[in-house]
Amino acid sequence: MRKRETGLAELMDAPDCDPRLLQNTYEQFATVNAVFSGWRGIYRRSIRPRLSTTLVTSVLDIGSGGGDLARAIAHWAARDGLRVRVTGIDPDARADAFANALPPIRGVTFRRAFSSDLVAAGESFDLVVSNHMLHHLTGAQLGGLLHDSERLAPRSLHADITRSFVAYAGFGMLTAPFFRDSYIRPDGMTSVRRSFTPRELDAVVPAGWRAVPRSPFGYVLEYGTKTIARGGTGAPDA
Incomplete structure (x- = not known):
């Protein structure tokens, strides 16, 4: 744990990984992220105070995976009577297919794209977010993501895991009885490292x-x- 083990790779990222286990992993993301990611608190502290009941705030979720964060933000905002439009992007065709196959939620869309594609297209948002994505990146890729984030929105919130023995052991013990038929547990432990x-x-x-x-x-x-x-951009509601 003294340094990042960037030579390790998560099993679900392999192009030839088991499609059944990958499907189960996407399905279980909502549960595991609700327990471990802390986004409900991040929303309350850092997103909700900047939303409006009349104007639409645009949110970009980079590396949206199974789409649970994008959908959760839209759900929380709707419950609070606030307006958001959330776009989730992921370059992985498998993640994009899974997210787009879910029952639609008003104001949420998913696209297969890199953040650099949106920068090149001149797109902009009010807020950029990501969940448990930074640990996937090399130093150069991290620089590219931060560069893109600055150009896509005036504010960004990238949440991730802190590498520590406590996080590694805690995740291992808490997930051991569950998530046996997916990549959640082995990939989660790799993620910490x-x-x-x-x-x-x-x-x-x-x-x-x-x-x-x-x-x-x-x-x-x-x-x-x-x-x-x-109050966001004042864009019309979708």
Whole structure:
């Protein structure tokens, strides 16, 4: 745990991984992320105060995977009487197919794309988010993601796991009785070993970014904390 083990690869990322286990993994993301990711608190603290009852705030979820975060943000906002439009992007055709096969939710769309594709197309949003994606990236890829995030939105929230013995052992023990028929447990433990610590990120990220610990197990890499005027872009509701 002294340094990132970037030579490790998650099983679900292999192009020839078992399709049944991959399907189960996507289906179980909503459960495991609800327990471990902390996005309900992030939404309450950092997203909900900037949403509006009258104007639509546009949110981009990069690396949206099975689509659970994009759908959760839309659900929470609707329950609070607030307007959002959430776009989830993922370059993996399998993730894109899974997310688009789910029952539709008003204001949520999924596309197969890289963040750089959206930058090249001149697209923009009010907020960029991602969940448990940073640990997948090399140093160069991290720089590219942060570059794209700055150009796509005035504010970003990238949440991920903090690498530690506590996180590794805790995830292993808590998931051992469950998720036996998917990649959740082995890939989750690999993810911890690949993850950054907040201190490591603060040493390498550009000015304007900061890694904020949210618990002993995770952090949020934030950008533009003083931006996004309440009320979003004022785009018409979808």
